[in-house]
Amino acid sequence: MQKNNIYGFTLLELLVVMAIIAILASIAVPKFSDYRKRAFDTRALSDLRNVAAAEELYFLNHETYFACNTDTCADLPGVSRISKGVVIDMSLGESDDILIGQASHELGTGTVFKWSSEEGGLIE
Numbered sequence: 549m550q551k552n553n554i555y556g557f558t559l560l561e562l563l564v565v566m567a568i569i570a571i572l573a574s575i576a577v578p579k580f581s582d583y584r585k586r587a588f589d590t591r592a593l594s595d596l597r598n599v600a601a602a603e604e605l606y607f608l609n610h611e612t613y614f615a616c617n618t619d620t621c622a623d624l625p626g627v628s629r630i631s632k633g634v635v636i637d638m639s640l641g642e643s644d645d646i647l648i649g650q651a652s653h654e655l656g657t658g659t660v661f662k663w664s665s666e667e668g669g670l671i672e
Contacts, residue, residue, distance in 0.1 A: 584655075585655065585656050585657045586656075586657065588633065588653040588655045588656035588657075589652075589653060589656040589657055589659050589661075591631045591633075591634060591653055591656075592631075592634045592635075592636075592651045592652050592653040592656060592659075592661060593651065593661045594631075595630050595631050595634045595636060595651055596636060596649060596650070596651035596661050596663055596670075597663075597670075598626070598627055599616070599621050599624065599627055599630075599636060599638060599649065599651075600638075600647075600649060600663050600669070601626070602621075602624040602625060602626040602627045603624065603638060603647055603649075603665075604665075605624075605625060605626060606624055606625065607645075607647075607665075611645075612644040612645070613638070613640055613644060613645070613646075613647040613665070614638070615638055615639050615640050615647075616636075616637075616638050617636065617637050617638070618630050618634065618635055618636050618637070621636055621638060631653075633653050633654045633655055634651060634652070634653050635651065635652055635653070635654065636649065636650070636651040637649065637650055637651075641664075641665075641666060645665075646664075646665055646666050647663075647664070647665040648662070648663070648664050648665075648666075649662070649663040649664075650662045650663070651663075
């Protein structure tokens with residue numbers, strides 16, 4: 549008589565592996581989402597710093613700041629463009645020598661980064 553050797557996985561083994569994969573995926577997906585939102589926030593912060601540096605250069609040359617928003621900040625020297633999804637607003641304070649700016653990303657965590665020439669930079 550010939551013995552029939554069939555190799556494979558049992559249904560129970562497959563179910564255990566699928567359960568383990570499901571548990572790992574349920575842990576990893578929310579973490580990935582958080583990392584992605586924080587990356588968008590970092591993009592907004594980086595754009596705010598770049599625009600603020602360009603504003604300071606503009607102030608040195610013209611002795612006044614250039615009030616701008618997402619559409620017009622790219623007109624500053626040294627700023628080629630604002631990243632997609634970043635909302636930025638640079639406005640004059642009580643006088644032309646005070647600039648207040650803020651930036652956020654529409655897909656970020658909702659954090660609004662603020663910058664002030666009077667405070668000396670980023671406001672925590």
